[in-house]
Amino acid sequence: ERWYRPNLMAVVAVGDFDTALIEGKVRQYFAPAPEGEAMQPRAAVAPPTERPTFGIPDHDAPRVSVFTDPEAPVTQVTLVRRVLPETGQDVAALRRVVVEELAFMMLNARLFERGQSPDPPYLLSATGRSPYVEPTDILTFAVLVEQDGVESGFVALLEELQRVRQHGFTNAELEREKSNLLRSIESVYLQREQQPSAGLAFEYTDHFLSGTPAPGIEAEWQLYQALLPEISLADVDQQGASWTAPGNTVLLVLGPEAIDPSGGDELAAVLEAQLAGADALVVEPYAETFDDVPLLAMIPTPGSIVEEEEIESIEAVRWTLSNGVTVIAKQTDFRSDEVQFTAFSPGGSSLVADADHVSAQYASALASGSGVGLHDSVALDRLLAGKRVSVSPYISELFEGLSGSASPEDLETLFQLITLYVTEPRLDPDYFSTYEARLRSAAEVRPTQPDAVLFDRVNTLLAQEHLRRRPLSLELIEELSLDRAHAVYLDRFSDLGDATFVFVGAFEWDALRSLAATYLANLPTAGRAEQWRDVDVDPPPGIADEVVRSGIEPRSNTVWVFAGDAEWSGREVLALDVAGEMLQTRLRERVREQLGGTYSIGVQTIARRLPDQEYLLAIIFGSDPARVEELVAEVTVELDWIRGGGEQQYLDTVKEQLRSSREEQLRENGFWLGQIQGATQRGESLAEINRFDEWLDAITLEDVAAAARLSLPEDRYVRVVLFPEEE
Secondary structure: OOOOOHHHOOOOOOOOOOHHHHHHHHHHHHOOOOOOOOOOOOOOOOOOOOOOOOOOOOOOOOEEEEEEOOOOOOEEEEEEEEEOOOOOOOHHHHHHHHHHHHHHHHHHHHHHHHHOOOOOOOOEEEEEEEEOOOOOEEEEEEEEEOOOOHHHHHHHHHHHHHHHHHHOOOHHHHHHHHHHHHHHHHHHHHOHHHOOHHHHHHHHHHHHHHOOOOOOHHHHHHHHHHHHHHOOHHHHHHHHHHOOOOOOEEEEEEEOHHHOOOOOHHHHHHHHHHHHOHHHOOOOOOOOOOOOOOOOOOOOOOOOEEEEEEEHHHOEEEEEEOOOOEEEEEEOOOOOOOEEEEEEEEOHHHHOOHHHHHHHHHHHHHHHHOOEOOEOHHHHHHHOOOOOEEEEEEEOOOEEEEEEEEOHHHHHHHHHHHHHHHHOEOOOHHHHHHHHHHHHHHHHHHHHOHHHHHHHHHHHHHOOOOHHHOOOOHHHHOOOOHHHHHHHHHHHOOOOOOOEEEEEEOOOHHHHHHHHHHOHHHOOOOOOOOOOOOOOOOOOOOEEEEEEEOOOOOOEEEEEEEEEEOOOOHHHHHHHHHHHHHHHHHHHHHHHHHOOOOOOEEEEEEEEOOOOOEEEEEEEEEEOHHHHHHHHHHHHHHHHHHHOOOOHHHHHHHHHHHHHHHHHHOOOHHHHHHHHHHHHHHOOOHHHHHHHHHHHHHOOHHHHHHHHHHHOOOOOEEEEEEEOOOO
């Protein structure tokens, strides 16, 4: 009674519905009762609770706190400034927001660039504004550092803030970020008819709760086009200078106990002195070196499309190019400013010797972070300013390939990036050092992370201690070699004659034809006709039931995994998914809602068909350590329930949920991309994609029981329970 405040409430409804019907329902259930209409009796209550405002007292001197935690996953240095939120509703207020956004974009770009230098002072960086407690926002300037790098990382952060205060930004930086920002707003505008309902609902909710203007993307697009050209260097320089203003500043450091054995006092004193002396730092003006060379120096002489085939079942086409590369393309109108692609060639790391496995595992990440061709990562970012395009190479166990996306207008840039990642990859020694340092930092603290300890043990047991499934460790990183990673990468991408490229999105057919013939038909081929190899990573044949102890928090996590071999048809795979969804619903009702034993319990099902046919069903839940035995017993009861097929009401509910989800997926480029890729890799007909409704309608409780009995044997599973360390 005291908390029910209709005058502070709103109802937001967004979607494809009958407006009059929904408005009527809202009024029916939320409007006040007509005058004089009988209401249920109401007891006398205290006066309604007023919505409070929490003011935070100002403070002039900076506050420094160092927190150590034996389970801290990272070492983080965060400088926080408390500020008032922007409450204006006019164009001048939007202009202030845009000026600040541009300034943060430029600062983040500088910090990223410094993080790519040899022996960088920090591992990662991030800055920006965020809401805190009404009516307060915070400006955050944060770096992740190695355990022995707190002081040097903080000094680097202070230097970059002082560089902005003393010398400001440059015109080149400002124009680059204006271009990036305008292009991002334009993309939203171009896809305004395809905005997800949830995004609009969030925008209106934020408007109601916080007063954030919500003029609509049409108005925003016009405003940004008008505002950006007249924002000057002086505007962003003034914004940047305000970041180092005195008062309401807090420095927080969080890390493992090793960062300061004294408990934090000594380190806090050093950092406080660094912060006090920041204004006296002498820094040079920012200077960038940027060679204005084209992304791809020479455009290839076009090849040709030698064979075409209509794939009527999914309204797509298949082309065979003159070098043997296959292209499957499906044009859609789901997103007006998006084309997604993936490419795959059989082989992957399965064809790499065990001695090179670790280098192969990280080779594509090293290539992605090093830039491409003549351009390091910083130069590449600058070269791609104002474009919506991304390409990432990968080497998985069974395939090597690339994936990415672009707007239709930037499609040629995407094809040029594909060409460069295949023919002119970079594996930069400086980036290798940075990346290796990040891995080492993660490996050092991994044994102190309870959940990492738990899942590392689960995965090790599932793979029967296989060499190629070892968890991250300092010993594993010793096997990582830049030279071997480079060699593996070059070998894997040296022959793409057996590659398949899949494109889904808002492309024009003539443009895609031309680009495929020009770029993809010129990718290297050597006639190797490779096939991936089964490296024999198989789950154990019996029961593995273990306890691991890690951490000091009084909590437990239970991971129960059923995995083994099985022959699956498409319908049987769907039946397994249905069984998993029914089991999850039942477990949520019993273990969480009725017994109150967990905040969250989840079920995951996977039916793998490459390299061989296997199933996996995992049940994961957290609980009080004292209740593990009780809850495991309850889960066992529900496993018997699903082995018996469950109940019709659960099956009907899950079918309806899956139909609704599928209806949404059919309007997503990423869904079609994944379906075409999966079916092609498995050698299945693409027409199978359309049989979902047929298969789902046909599934009965008997099908659910058969799938559950096959995937939930009582004599084959891995179960690991995490308990806190014993005192």
